[in-house]
Amino acid sequence: MLMLSPILNIGIENIDKRQYQVLLIFVLLIEFAGGTLYHYNGTSLTQLLFIYMIGQYLHKYPIQKIEKAPLQILLIASGINVSMVFVCSYFQIGGDHITRMLESNKNPLVLLSSISLFMAAKNKIQSKLLGTLGRLAPYMFSVYISHVILLYLNIINFRSLVLISPIVSVFAISISILLLAILADKLRVLLFGKVLDKLESQIEKIIKRI
Known part of the structure; x- marks a missing residue:
């Protein structure tokens, strides 16, 4: 996604609001209508594309x-989702598959809750801190991928890294991964920056010709 984002940004800049909405609906149907119903585990490329596009x-x-009433939307979306999980679990509707589907990151209600929570936090954060978070934002995806790879593939045994307490370890490991992600991104820019800039300019020329 870090390498695709410059190309995506060019495409986004060259479409109007209506075209953008049609594109979002198309990706929504591909990702959630298919992914949610049949594959509720993991994170697919189409889901990451959809989140980036949103x-x-x-x-x-x-x-x-969403910006004016994020907490209300968060409570409504989360409340509906929790109620559906409770009803399906209590009455054993659809078995374990339905429950996992509703708890999945691919569930549109979960995504709406996440966006609302982000908006609520953004509204409460002071402008100076918001600027700092904005500078760190490009590295958050790298941090997420690093955590997923390290935890899911069990490359590092986190239980053996407990320091003073589990809470201290979580912060220490998270900060370490953030620093590694920043270093990795700096290396990415150094190694592939010029190539991506040339590719970006070529794509922009092609789009303008079309």
């Missing part, structure tokens, strides 16, 4: 309802 859409075309 973030860019909200930046380009802010939705006032």
Whole structure:
């Protein structure tokens, strides 16, 4: 995604709001209508693309309802999802598959809750701190991928790294992974920056010709 984002940004800049909405609906149908119903584990490339595109859409075309009442939307979306999980579990509707599907990151209600929580936090954070978080934001995806790879593949046994307490260890490991992610991204820019810039300019020329 870090390598695709410059190319995606060029495409996003050259489409209008209506085209953007149609594109989001198309990716939504591919990802959630298929992914949620049949594959509720893991994170697919289409899901990451969809999340990135939603973030860019909200930046380009802010939705006032979400920005003005994020906590209400968060409570409603989370409440509906929790109620559905409870009902399906209590009455054993659909078995374990339905419950896992509702708890999955691919569930649109979970995504809506996450966006609302982000908006609520953004509204409460002071402008200076928001700027600092904005500078760290590009590295958050690297941190997420690093955690997933290290935990899921069990490359590092985190239980053996407990320091003073589990809480201290979580912060220490998270900060270490953040620093490694920043270093990795700096190396990415150093090694592939010029290549990506040339590729970006070529794609931009092709789009303008079309």
